[in-house]
Amino acid sequence: MIMSDRVLLTNGQLRKTLSVVRSLGKKHIEIYSAEETLMNISGFSRYCSKNLVYPSPIKKPDDFLEWLDRTIDKYSIDILFPMDDSAMALVIEQKDYLSKKVRFTVPDANQFEVASDKWKSVQMAKKAGLDCPITVLPKNIEDIENCIEKVGFPAIVKARKSSGSRGIRSVNSFSELIPAYKEVNDNFPCPILQQRVPTGPRFDVCLLFDNQSRLKASFAQKEIRHFPVEMGPSTVQQSIKLPEIVIKCTKMLQDIGWTGIAEVEFMLDESTGKYIFMEINPRFWNSLELGVHCGIDFPYYLYLITKGTDPGLAQAYEEGLYCRWLLPGDILHFILNKNRFAMTPPLLGGSAYKVHDDILSWTDPMPLAGFVAASVKYSLDPKMWKFFFKR
Numbered sequence: 001m002i003m004s005d006r007v008l009l010t011n012g013q014l015r016k017t018l019s020v021v022r023s024l025g026k027k028h029i030e031i032y033s034a035e036e037t038l039m040n041i042s043g044f045s046r047y048c049s050k051n052l053v054y055p056s057p058i059k060k061p062d063d064f065l066e067w068l069d070r071t072i073d074k075y076s077i078d079i080l081f082p083m084d085d086s087a088m089a090l091v092i093e094q095k096d097y098l099s100k101k102v103r104f105t106v107p108d109a110n111q112f113e114v115a116s117d118k119w120k121s122v123q124m125a126k127k128a129g130l131d132c133p134i135t136v137l138p139k140n141i142e143d144i145e146n147c148i149e150k151v152g153f154p155a156i157v158k159a160r161k162s163s164g165s166r167g168i169r170s171v172n173s174f175s176e177l178i179p180a181y182k183e184v185n186d187n188f189p190c191p192i193l194q195q196r197v198p199t200g201p202r203f204d205v206c207l208l209f210d211n212q213s214r215l216k217a218s219f220a221q222k223e224i225r226h227f228p229v230e231m232g233p234s235t236v237q238q239s240i241k242l243p244e245i246v247i248k249c250t251k252m253l254q255d256i257g258w259t260g261i262a263e264v265e266f267m268l269d270e271s272t273g274k275y276i277f278m279e280i281n282p283r284f285w286n287s288l289e290l291g292v293h294c295g296i297d298f299p300y301y302l303y304l305i306t307k308g309t310d311p312g313l314a315q316a317y318e319e320g321l322y323c324r325w326l327l328p329g330d331i332l333h334f335i336l337n338k339n340r341f342a343m344t345p346p347l348l349g350g351s352a353y354k355v356h357d358d359i360l361s362w363t364d365p366m367p368l369a370g371f372v373a374a375s376v377k378y379s380l381d382p383k384m385w386k387f388f389f390k391r
Contacts, residue, residue, distance in 0.1 A: 006030045011083040012042035015358040016288040018367055021045045023292050023299040039377045044370030057086040072102050079306050080104040088283045105260045105306045115282035118160050119192050125277040128252035132277045134195035147193050154196040157181050159188030197276045200268040205249045208298055210305045213257045217301050217314040218246045219291040227333045235329035237290045239321045245275055289358045290323035322355040327371050
């Protein structure tokens with residue numbers, strides 16, 4: 001059955017947006033992808049009907065909202081998927097107005113604020129029975145000495161609101177703490193101090209709730225590799241099952257009436273066997289493609305919910321499947337990993353592990369051209385290099 005809905009996606013350069021384009025496009029849904037430049041991977045997909053350009057939602061939020069308003073009218077957009085933090089925040093801010101023109105499924109302003117704030121989300125996780133690191137919120141720099149006594153060393157200075165592991169500094173002594181706090185505070189005001197959990201494997205619980213805050217899909221994955229290597233977004237993930245953690249995460253989000261998509265991140269403390277709560281991502285996660293590849297089609301289920309259709313409950317999937325972000329994430333990991341030739345799965349020869357790629361596809365090859373075009377465009381932009389490498 002051919003569906004006539006027109007769906008507008010923001011943040012076309014992100015691989016998670018490409019995953020949504022492919023998921024919905026394969027079902028004959030008309031996709032309009034938008035980004036700050038035409039040179040983006042989603043806009044080059046065979047499943048993208050139109051590639052649009054918008055003003056920066058970060059630098060020019062008012063212009064972005066004006067563009068969004070005009071675009072919804074011009075192209076008769078039926079459904080909107082804001083794909084990343086900045087676009088999501090603006091859509092939520094204008095929820096009452098935009099909901100009269102287009103359909104979307106997002107949390108309300110209070111839910112989004114609690115989930116995106118790492119201080120508030122820790123309090124919510126504790127209430128739901130999740131294990132959390134000791135976390136304190138200094139009133140100001142003069143309050144740090146009192147706060148660090150509760151946390152101890154080693155510790156983490158962490159931005160309350162950030163993504164992609166940005167705004168995080170590890171400290172081992174008081175002499176390191178003050179400069180680290182000042183550095184983070186300059187870019188992300190009022191950071192928290194947190195007990196540093198022994199570095200261990202990282203895990204993600206991915207969830208979807210309908211407009212009545214009923215769970216409609218769940219998925220869990222283990223992060224295998226990252227870039228930057230020690231503290232960055234994952235470049236390879238593996239599907240796993242974490243049923244007890246899924247139950248607690250579901251309770252945590254239902255306690256505030258959550259609507260839509262969310263990802264909850266954990267680190268395994270191998271000395272205790274406990275999964276330690278790290279943070280909530282209140283929107284689609286970058287490694288979305290693994291869940292879709294495993295049969296938990298979050299984009300399509302969200303589309304159905306937004307249309308007012310119950311997708312049922314999706315929780316059954318195969319464990320042990322891999323997905324990777326080869327371009328450029330896993331290549332950069334390989335270059336900087338001293339144990340690069342002992343990696344599992346290896347950079348090359350991943351077919352033995354049935355590794356699926358976020359971007360590369362024989363049936364939809366042109367996003368590779370979009371990646372190359374974007375790489376050329378941004379190669380001489382020092383701000384982009386700083387954004388990509390500086391955490």
